[in-house]
Amino acid sequence: MKGKIIKGIAGFYYVHTSKDCVYECKAKGIFRNKKIKPLVGDNVIIEILEDNEKLGNIIEILERKNDLIRPLVANVDQVLIVFSIKDPDPNLNLLDHFIVAMEQKGLDITICFNKMDLINEKEKQDIIDIYQQVGYNVITTSTLEEDGLEHIKKILKDKTTVLAGPSGVGKSSILNALQDTVQMEIGEISQKIKRGKHTTRHAELIAFDETSYLVDTPGFSSIHINELEPEDLKHYYIEFLDYQDQCKFNSCVHINEPQCGVKKGLENKAISQRRYNSYLLLHQELKDKRRW
Numbered sequence: 001m002k003g004k005i006i007k008g009i010a011g012f013y014y015v016h017t018s019k020d021c022v023y024e025c026k027a028k029g030i031f032r033n034k035k036i037k038p039l040v041g042d043n044v045i046i047e048i049l050e051d052n053e054k055l056g057n058i059i060e061i062l063e064r065k066n067d068l069i070r071p072l073v074a075n076v077d078q079v080l081i082v083f084s085i086k087d088p089d090p091n092l093n094l095l096d097h098f099i100v101a102m103e104q105k106g107l108d109i110t111i112c113f114n115k116m117d118l119i120n121e122k123e124k125q126d127i128i129d130i131y132q133q134v135g136y137n138v139i140t141t142s143t144l145e146e147d148g149l150e151h152i153k154k155i156l157k158d159k160t161t162v163l164a165g166p167s168g169v170g171k172s173s174i175l176n177a178l179q180d181t182v183q184m185e186i187g188e189i190s191q192k193i194k195r196g197k198h199t200t201r202h203a204e205l206i207a208f209d210e211t212s213y214l215v216d217t218p219g220f221s222s223i224h225i226n227e228l229e230p231e232d233l234k235h236y237y238i239e240f241l242d243y244q245d246q247c248k249f250n251s252c253v254h255i256n257e258p259q260c261g262v263k264k265g266l267e268n269k270a271i272s273q274r275r276y277n278s279y280l281l282l283h284q285e286l287k288d289k290r291r292w
């Protein structure tokens with residue numbers, strides 16, 4: 001039977017299979033020999049030992065699409081980057097920083113502006129426009145007024161999703177609001193899990209249905225851009241890609257070079273000055289880092 005590991009504790013793996021069943025499984029020795037450790041998020045094949053007790057063995061780990069380090073989860077498809085529209089005001093340089101980090105990991109990105117109840121309808125629409133113009137899916141929510149949650153659920157459908165965003169923007173509130181809507185045998189699982197006491201906090205998946213999962217820890221509240229050379233940053237500002245073939249030089253980083261397509265895009269306002277400024281800032285940061 002096929003399933004997905006949604007939780008791992010002390011050598012036990014909890015595998016979510018079709019019809020919302022969760023089996024408590026051990027991994028057979030073969031993985032240890034191959035030096036593969038099952039991860040939360042892994043798609044696996046299990047053999048059932050005891051159907052009444054929902055006990056099984058993991059006999060195969062299916063090929064991983066990717067594995068993230070923080071949180072430690074396999075096969076994440078997308079990220080929902082949460083920023084608040086107010087309290088705290090969105091720091092757009094930081095948002096772009098998040099976007100670059102997630103683009104680098106190859107995750108699909110949706111941007112969620114939360115706390116929409118704190119502003120008037122038209123206020124700050126320009127911020128939303130900037131990111132829609134880039135081509136990102138932007139949604140707006142208020143967990144306080146339970147607004148936009150249906151929209152989030154639609155985005156979660158058939159994907160494994162992780163939340164990211166700075167502190168205080170409402171990631172936990174979104175998780176809680178969504179979790180309230182999940183009807184699963186949570187009780188049964190937590191009974192089993194309570195047997196042992198564990199202090200370390202591992203990532204878990206919340207199953208919405210057989211193919212939709214959300215990582216339960218608001219994973220990235222700080223960001224690391226891994227080993228990125230300043231001249232490679234341009235690849236992660238995806239709106240530049242449409243203009244770079246108009247650059248005279250292939251190696252153009254769109255700063256001081258003559259005949260730059262991205263600069264032309266800026267002039268005719270197809271590329272946002274706001275985004276370009278954050279590009280310059282981050283480019284300089286990466287250069288400074290290299291000097292260390």
Ligand SMILES: Nc1nc2c(ncn2[C@@H]2O[C@H](COP(=O)(O)OP(=O)(O)OP(=O)(O)O)[C@@H](O)[C@H]2O)c(=O)[nH]1
Binds near residue numbers: 221
């Ligand atoms: N007005 C308003 N306040 C909200 C909304 N969502 C969350 N808050 C409040 O914002 C504060 C921070 O919310 P959290 O959900 O803890 O934010 P977080 O992103 O998980 O923060 P960290 O745990 O620090 O990463 C809390 O006081 C929430 O009650 C919202 O939609 N509107």
Ligand SMILES: [Zn+2]
Binds near residue numbers: 248253254261263
């Ligand atoms: Zn250029």
